[in-house]
Amino acid sequence: MAIFDSLRRDPDRPPQFGLRWMSRWLRRQLPTGLYARSLLIIILPMLILQTVLAFLFMERHWQMVTQRLSSAVTRDIAAVIDLIETYPSAQDNATMVRIARHRLGLTVSVETNGELPAPRPKPFFSILDQILSDQITQQIRRPFWIDTLGDSKFVEIRIRLDGKILRIFANRSQAYASNTHIFLLWMVGTSLVLIIISTLFLRGQIRPILSLARAAESFGKGQKPPEDFSPRGADEVRRAGLAFILMRERIERQMEQRTAMLTGVSHDLRTILTRFKLQLALAGDNPELDALGQDVEDMQTMLEGYMAFARGEAEEDLGTLDLRALFDKLQNDFALHGKSLTYAIQGEEEISVRPNAFARLVGNLASNAMRYANRLEIDARQSAKWLTVVFDDDGPGIAREFRDDVFKPFFRLDEARNLDASGTGLGLAIARDIARSHGGNVMLADSPLGGLRATIRIPV
Template sequence: MALTLRQIAPKSIFGRSLLIIILPIIVMQMIVAYIFFNAHWATVTANLTESVAADVAVATQLYSRDPTVENADALDDLLRPDMQLSVRLKPSETLPTSRRRNFFSVLDKSIGRALSNAIDQPFWFDTTRYPHHIDIRVQVDEGVLQFYAATDRVFAPTGFVFIFWLITATILLTLVSVVYIRRQSLPIRELADAADAFGKGQDIGTYKPHGAVEVRRAGQSFLKMRQRIRRHLDQRTLMLAGVSHDLRTPLTRLKLALSMAETKEDIEDAKRDLDEMEAMLSAYLDFARGAGEGDAELVEADLLLSNIAEEEGIPFHMSEPISIEARPQQLRRAVLNLVGNARKYATKPAITLEFTTTHVFIHVDDEGGGIPAHKRDDVLRPFSRLDDARTQNIEGVGLGLAVARDIAQLHGGRLKLDDSPSGGLRATIQLPR
């Protein structure tokens, strides 16, 4: 039962707040209506029906003293003007064997009980045949004595008025609650949108905390956290950029000196070491910059990937074109890192573009030896390299997959490593549409 209630309960704070307010109102109105109909309306209706039943009983007794059509007509003339009760004799007829039930069963029960207490003869009644009258028939020796009583005499119309105002009050309270709760939940939705945009590296616009005290505090804390994160990223970038700049100068001098020296085997080894150091510095700087450069825009993913595949000379497969919100330079860098990773450690890299109604998938497959499933999380960490044949004697600092993962996370997605259909490794960038 608890699982069922959890499934049917609203998921949003707006829906839950509305349920908290509206549900007690509805329950209260139902209780009030039940008490009213049982303690007031039913009592009033019973008193009215007893009065009509008494009039029918008196009219039946007066008719029994002179059981003629003329006497029935005289009773009709007497009762119709002041008592809203019409009398007619139907000679040689019998009572009907069936009748329709009224929607308000309490009315039928009250009339049936009142007539049973007031009349000894067999009777029949119908509260649904006529819109403004109730048909009551009493069996007499000469046939059937038929009475038409005004509905107002046996039914309290104030009950409908009460129900009308009860429903109207419920609707008004509901509308007021909807407007109020929507205004209260709006700051929370704006905070969630701002946090989501910041998580994707997008501009949060002119977001300002407002609303309830708790929501404002959460918004202010988010803005302070955003400032700290941006300051940390800027400091990291400046630090490694400075290190890179300071080291490039002596590296350039060493390369110049080596280029002017006599060509020997040890000098060639030193040149390769310098090139590797320069590549490492570039990789460090790329990682320090992260994926925060550039603004998000509408990108034709199929065109971007096809250009990369053409430049790299590798196959590209897709079902149909698609456009997504992304930072083109950063997305290009992520895909190139995956392609470069496949070239270093495997063979025959290929790019595949797929999408569903909710996500876009960019697959980079190779035909290498793959990565064991228990080590795939490790290789996504910065500066991580596997100690097996896949990475032996290969240049690099272990940042390619880490940068690709950061870029995927910047776009609200993720980087997954899995087995490729071609037998090697499949690196997938999953992005939301």
């Protein structure tokens, strides 16, 4: 109600704002799944059509038939009243009662010195009570009392005459279209059968789309697609599935070619670097050559790191990793270097990832913290959909303007930190590459401990 009050208070606000708000609210209320939306598309028009048909039927057919039947019964009662008043003798009254029973289907009795019962409360919804009362008022114009309630097959009508009460019992079917429920039952039953058939048909059409979505999701997480996946369903779904298979094969082929090419280049460069090292060793001790020898060692370390990463990416399959065992190992490494590491795990301790690659991801982030900080806190949380691992350290951190650049290969924060001999500039690049190959990402932020916060978030 607050949004409508604000619209009334601000007459200058364009009416399109209210329409946009209503459309957003409606989108939030509607289901988001294709299966539910498809059912809604089928069920809603059917319900609207049935509602319109039922309303028209009730308004025109049911009410019209009931009105005609009630009018006919009322005319018969009026005729009986006229005969009773024309021939008031008891013998004539008995004759009228007999004729009414056999010819008109009315059970009639005359009570002398009788009184009408107290008016009964009118039902909330009763076509017969309303129409029959109107007909008696229009045609007979005498005080009356009717009883149309209950499940009885008869309708009781009492009419006050001069010094007597005329009591009539008429069959309910004479004054009321009692077979209307058959139409409603057929309409509702047929609709239910059609909805069941539509539901089964939609399930068969939605299943190939869900299979395609699961295959794409698995491929996005770096997992193998389901073995039973094959394009099925409608022609459009088959084309989408075939396009996905071809795209996946092209991506895998491109990744294999890239990995094989870079691995070959790295192998050739390692051979050349080995010759450099041999020549430097034969050259003897020379202070001018020591710096060159250190550069060769750094290049050798970079190539070894990349080759190990490329080899692991190409060969490893999905498996199970114990987070507690991994964190215990890191905790021991920190203790050996005189530094502190604490961790907390919420949820399952075993996760489904590529074990060696994920261990390398966590190890790279932990080694960065061990190199530049004295304290590291790790918080791992696994929910139904996501695995989140947060690293908080008390080191110097990384400036905001460099947080995207540090994920680039061979990028070094030369001005911000002292270079470590073992650093290659590939640690964070490899970490993000591993996280993205699992369908997730690595993000950097400020840590509550005063240093850097690194967050791993991957789907499970």
